[in-house]
Amino acid sequence: MKILRGIAVSPGVAIGPVLVLAPRGPRLTRRAIPASAVAAERRRLDRALESARIEAEAAEGDARSRLGPQYADILAAHVRMIADPSLRREAAARIERDRIAAEHAVFDVLDGYARRLERLGTAHLAARAADVRDIQRRILEQLTGQPPSPAPANAPVEPLLLLAEDLTPSEAAALDPGRVLGFATESGGRTSHTAIIAAALEIPAVVGLGRVLDEARDCRSAIIDGDEGLVVLDPDEATLSRYRRQAVERATRFAELASLADLPTETADGQRVHLLGNIEFPAEVDACRERGADGIGLFRTEFFYLGTDGPPGELQQAEAYAAVIRALEGRPVTIRTLDLGSDKAEPGRAQHVEPNPALGLRSLRRSLREPNTFRTQLRAILRAAAETGGDVRVMFPLVTTLDEFRQAKATLRDVAAELQAEGIPARADLPVGAMIEVPAAAIMSDLLAKEVDFFSIGTNDLTQYILAADRTNETVADLYTSADPAVIRLIDMVARAAGDAGIEVTVCGSIAGEPLYTMLLLGLGIHRLSTPPHQLPEVKRVIRAARSEEARALAREALRCGSAAEVLDLLQRALRRALPDDPALAGDDGA
Known part of the structure; x- marks a missing residue:
């Protein structure tokens, strides 16, 4: 074994x-061609590109029927890449200049694209290189007759x-x-x-x-x-x-948890808790509803940009937002504006490689630097909200300063006025919130709470910034934990600021979906949790087993702990007490 x-x-x-x-990988032996064969090779190239495009369109259609439009859009981007005139132009130029066969020209061009993405040194762009190699494989199969085996x-x-x-x-x-x-x-x-x-x-x-x-x-x-x-x-x-x-x-x-979907989300002593879903694509709304979500607490919008070969238009975005809002039938939908940065870059946009993308031009700070893209998204959100009449909220990611939030909110007001002046229905009264992901925002949360309509705590980024530990770096994985007392104290600070100001506070980071943390968050006064759809049932089970006073006592004790290990041991013991009949917890010794 x-x-x-x-x-x-x-x-x-x-x-x-x-x-x-x-x-994987093409089995190519480099083949030179005489000048007299150049025209024939260019015709081979054209036929192969057309066949690969048709094949990719068929794959897109299959994905659209089985997985839904957002997943099919990933493959639709492949179709556009294959049909891009620049690919044909560059490959044809290599055939003529270097006197090489069409398959070698295609390989060289697309290999160059992929290697440049991989050299940019971020996980996201390296992942996009896989898309380039996917279309490379399709075209080479047409040219060489060598299907994967x-x-x-x-x-x-x-x-x-x-x-x-x-x-x-x-x-x-x-x-x-x-x-x-x-x-x-x-x-x-x-x-x-x-x-x-x-x-x-x-x-x-x-x-x-x-x-x-x-x-x-x-x-x-x-x-x-x-x-x-x-x-x-x-x-x-x-x-x-x-x-x-x-x-x-x-x-x-899972069968038992499925029966919880229609039961109220409240503690054993009757404290109401709002359990919401995090989604990437509109198609995920069905999974949230089936599992009893009270709404959408985090609608990420990056993949409208990353799955295409250019920025999506206003109407395209508005239609997607409206589809989600309608599907929720009056339940709240919180739409987060773009959280793009050097580690999440759009196709078709020149990349500036930053030495530390996590501390660079990303999220809201980038949106404020690129007002056209930002305003287009805000227009789409306001139009979708007006068209559907739903419960829509706007949330700005990675808010760092009061001035930054004020500038973003002013842009939202300007966009609403602009739409109204154009005679386009738009909602100007949407609640506007800030994601608390930066220690500066948490420390200033008492003042920020006076200007926002709600907070949402993104514990993934907040943890890495508090502990100076990159959450994607395995060499510091032992430091990265949201159970660290410093993280818990800042969450408590934000929850208290929200309570004093009378505004809602949600946790939408990964700990919201981890049953181990559920009682702690309830004890800190957070009664809105937003998780991926598959995590909703487990969290709901813990909520219904918890008691408010016990949760508050747990939070008080956790705030006195001096290490993450102490906190984790405390949380594990509390979870075993809350769910004494769970066989998965019975043998857990807290290690």
């Missing part, structure tokens, strides 16, 4: 036989686990959950389109394992643990028995 550790990107556990895919869609019929060097977004979108129980890859990250599609398919997935295919080729079976980011090759009987038992317990627990 061998245990491999990677990055969990889609939850769940899958057990089964293994298919190891052959390494075996391709995921052509895998044996028996349900199995896929292990691969990587899966392109189009390959992931083509997976049949009835035949592929889960997959794991050597490369990839949390922000890749492949990871996003895996979560949409609800297939357990682990990426970023490193070089493991050679030792996996001879394994007979495996376990993919998409909760913990583990792959177990040839598990022994004890491990298999443990995972199978956990699978039965998980299925039983």
Whole structure:
């Protein structure tokens, strides 16, 4: 048995036989051509681009029917890249200048694009390089007649686990959950389109394992643990028995949790709690409603930009926002304005590589520097709110100073007046909130609370900034924890400022979806939690088991702790007391 550790990107556990895919990459022998063959090679290039475009359109159509429009838009961007005249122009120029075959010209051009993205040194842009290599593969298959062997869609019929060097977004979108129980890859990250599609398919997935295919080729079976980011090759009987038992317990627990969806979200002593959903795409609204969400506490809007080859238009955005607002049927929808930065860059935009993107031009500060993009998004939000008449709130990310928030709010007022002057219906009365993700904003929260309509605490960024520990850097992973007393004290400070000002405060960072933290947050006076859809049932179960006074006592004790280890031990003991019948907690010794 061998245990491999990677990055969990889609939850769940899958057990089964293994298919190891052959390494990707074209098998090309460089081939020179005479001048007389240049015209023929250009015609080959044109035919291959057209065939690849048609194939990509078919993949987009399939994804649109099975996964929904937002996921299909990822593949639609591939279609546009293949059809981009500049790709044909550059490849044709190489055929003429270097006297090389069309496949080599295509390989060189797209390899250059991908390498430049990878050299920019951020996880997000490296993930976008995978999209470039996906279209490179499509075109080269047309030119060389060398399809992947075996391709995921052509895998044996028996349900199995896929292990691969990587899966392109189009390959992931083509997976049949009835035949592929889960997959794991050597490369990839949390922000890749492949990871996003895996979560949409609800297939357990682990990426970023490193070089493991050679030792996996001879394994007979495996376990993919998409909760913990583990792959177990040839598990022994004890491990298999443990995972199978956990699978039965998980299925039983999920069935029980599903019955909570229609029950009120309140503590055992009647304290009302608002449990909301975090979404990336409009299609996720259904999952939130099915799991009993009270609304959307965080609608991220970055993927409208990252999944396309240019900024989306005002009407395109307004339609997407309106679709979510209508689907919620009067429940609140909090739309976060763009949280783009050097680690999340739009296609088609010149990139400035910053030495420390987390401390650079990102989120609200970038929106204020790029008013046209910002105003277009605000116009779309105000139009969607007016068109639907829904409960819509606007939230600015990474607010650092009072002046910054005031400038953003003034822009919102200007945009509303501009729309009204144009005779376009727009809502000018939307509640406006600030995300508390920077220690400066938390420290100034008593003054900021006088000017905002609500707070939302983004604990992921707040934790990394408080502890000076990059949340994507494994070398400081031991420092990065929201259980650190300094983090808890700042959350308490923000919650008190909100309470004194009489405004709502929500936690929408990752700890909002972790049952271990639920009672602590309730005890700190936070009664609005926003989580990814799949985490809603577990958090609701803890809420309904908690008692307000016990939660407050837990928070008081946690605020006196001197280390994260003390806090975690305290929270684990409190969770076991609240859920004494949970077998998953019975053997937890707090380590």
